[in-house]
Amino acid sequence: MSDEYVKVLFELEKEDEDYPPVDYERLWARPLGEGLFEIDNIPFFVRELSAGDVVAAQLGEGEVVFSKLVRESGSSTLRVIVFDETRVEDVRRRIQEFGCATELNVSKMLGVDVPPQVDLHAVRAWLMEEQSAGALEFEDACIRHDGSP
Template identity: 85%
Template sequence: MPDEYVKVLFKLEREDEDYPPVDYERLWARPLEDGLFELDNIPFFVRGISVGDVVAARPGEGEVVFSELVRESGNSTLRVIVFDETHVEKVRRQFQELGCSTELNVSKMLGVDVPPQVDLQAVRTWLMEMQSAGALEFEDACLRHEGLD
């Protein structure tokens, strides 16, 4: 990341005993003005946040700590676990063909950014087919697209 980027710290709440597997997630962001930052990487564990969102953060604990969401980008975020590690790159290519970008965490977990102009329903339909086939599992981390059933 360029020098002008900083990491914003997000404290995570446990959904159950083992998830998320970490207490914090740090996301790259571009400083704007007055303690505002534009997020520039896909979250793996933070809920309700997407690439391009503008957040307020404050200095604390030796880091820049998230305080609130200021402006939504319109992007949606999905999380995907690909069961067969040898299929991860194929799945990533399919997301790219659908207009999405991905980031890889560990060997089989993907964070998926779905820009507002991408048909999220088409992406979710493909994911449901892949999930039914036993190839992967997915969850919605932040849905911003309108018109979903």
């Protein structure tokens, strides 16, 4: 990342005592001025946020801290855990073939950005087939479009 990017700190709410496994997530963002930042990577744990969203944040204790969502990008975010590490790149490649961007966290967790022009229903249908086969598990982290391209 160039010097023009900053990390925005998001405090996470625990869904249960073990998840998410961290209390905070820091996301790369591009400063837009006047305390606004455009998120530039796919969230792994932050809910209801997608790449390209614009957020307001402020400097607090030496970090840029999220305060509120200002504008949605229209993208949706999915999270995928691939059970067999040897299949991660195959799953990732297939998701990218739909037109989605992916980021790998740890060795088996993918963050998936589904842009508004991508058929969300098709992506989710394929993931559901793979989930039914026991190959992976996925969740909707932020759904922003109805699924039709």
